[in-house]
Amino acid sequence: MRIGLVVDSACDLPLEYLQQHQVTVLPITVRIGEAVLADHRNEEATLEFLHAHVAEGGAEAETMPYTVQQIHQLFLERLVIDYDYVFCMTITKSRSPIFDNAQQAGFAILNDYKATRAAAGNNTPFALRVVDTQNLFAAQGITAVEAVRLRDAGEGAPKIRARLEHLALHTHGYLVPRDLYYLRARARKKGDRSVGLLSAALGSALDIKPVLHCNRGETGPVAKIKGFEAAVEKVFAGTIKRIRAGLLTPTVCLSYGGELDEMRHLPGYAELRAACAEHNIEVFESVMSLTGMVNVGKGALVVGFASEGGITFER
Structure with missing residues (x-):
């Protein structure tokens, strides 16, 4: 069976x-004023757009994910011909319409694919499964990497499906933003009141950074730490503890809203890489998607892994 894999461009993998x-990749288009870029995970193009537009006008950006019609067209033009079963893994449906769009497109695709496959000389059935990763950005990469590993190992679709849906429940994403004013402005643009003006002002004045945690589609602060670098160091240290306790997949994903060399000089990074090497954990590093950066701001860091529990922060 030919198994295909699809992610949206918010999934932070190289x-x-x-x-x-x-x-x-299902691209997400970002518009800031007159500037428009379809995010195809091209890091050079993303960084150019970041430096030119995101820092000044990102909070007012519009993000445009693939519509039902665009997803339907992509599948019928290519995927139903190239594959027999496709897993489409999306950003958490609590934060984006991509999952619902893909679900709606999937119903139509399963009604329409037979003529397309027959014209290509294939009369066997086609199936697809849309998987809500229930997470964001770097943490989305965990399910995608596991899907690649299982497919390349020759596992069948039922086992892959069960594994991905189990992992989605146990994937943890941790985000440390740099600019709370930006985060608040972006949240207000999207109608999300979770970052208030007072907390943003106090956080910026005192240099207090929240650590945001995403699991099972729910996102919220789990710690407030003085200083961006100190917050990042605590997240890295907590990740090391989870690695030593045992992860559910041999994978850690990192993404950063800027040049990766900046991330690699953050405190705790070298220790995290050493712990991963010691425990045979593969590390994936990527520039954060354009979608991620316009939503959480330049210079933010995200760490993703799968484990039975998350990071415990001292009160």
């Missing part, structure tokens, strides 16, 4: 990895 393993 483009080279996605291309090497033939993972299809």
Whole structure:
């Protein structure tokens, strides 16, 4: 059985990895004023757009994910021909309409695919499964990497489906933003009142940074730490503890809203890489998606992994 894999461009994995393993990307288009870029996970284009537009006008950006019609067209033009079963793994449906769009498109695709496959000389059935990763950005990469590993190991669709849905429940994403004013402005643009003006002002004045945690589609603060670098160091240290306790997959994903060399000089990074090497954990690093940066701001860090529990922060 030919198994295809699809992610949206908010999934923070290196483009080279996605291309090497033939993972299809559903691009999300970002508009800031007159500037428009379709995010195809091209890190150079993302960084150029970041420096030119995101820092000044990102809070007012519009993000436009693939519509039902665009997803339907992509599948019928290519995926139903190239594959027999496709897993489409999306950003958490609590934060984006991509999952619902893909679900709606999927119903139509299953009604329409037979003529397309027959014209390509294939009369066997086609199936697809839309998986809500229930997470964001770097943490979305956990399910995608596991799907690649299982497919390349020759596992069948039922086992892959069960594994991905189990992992989605146990994937943890941790985000440390740099600019609370930006985060608040962006939240207000989207109608999210979770970051109030007072908390943003106090946080910026005192240099207090929240650590945001995403699991099972729910996102909220789990710690408030003085200083961005100190917050990042605590997240890295907590990740090391989870690695030593045992992860559910041998994978840690990191993404950063800027040049990766900046991330690699953050405190605790070297210790995290050493712990991963010691425990045979593969580390994936990527520039944060354009969608991620316009939503959480330049210079934010995200760490993702799968484990039975998350990081415990001292009160």
